[in-house]
Amino acid sequence: MDSYFSAQELGTFAGITVATNVIVQFTKGIFKKRCKDYVIRIYTFFVAFVLSFVFIPHQNTLKDITLLMINSILICMASFGNYEMIKDTYRKRSTDEKQT
Numbered sequence: 001m002d003s004y005f006s007a008q009e010l011g012t013f014a015g016i017t018v019a020t021n022v023i024v025q026f027t028k029g030i031f032k033k034r035c036k037d038y039v040i041r042i043y044t045f046f047v048a049f050v051l052s053f054v055f056i057p058h059q060n061t062l063k064d065i066t067l068l069m070i071n072s073i074l075i076c077m078a079s080f081g082n083y084e085m086i087k088d089t090y091r092k093r094s095t096d097e098k099q100t
Helices: 013-032 037-055 062-099
Strands: none
Touching: 013 037, 013 062, 037 062
């Protein structure tokens, strides 16, 4: 493996979802202290939209921009799902270990 991400890999749904998840997890502490959770969701959408705009081939038509926005919503939801799955799995294991 020569590189972590390539532009071709980031142009896929899974690539942008992982990149969005990583970027948001490492930078959300900035917003978490001052803002409510909905700001993190808007920030996640913004990150997903920017990554989609840069790495997914498109033309600057209304149709393509609309599709990028819809895809960004799906990426945002998948990114939240990944985080919740990992967080809940860790929490479940921690409580199971404390009980034994």
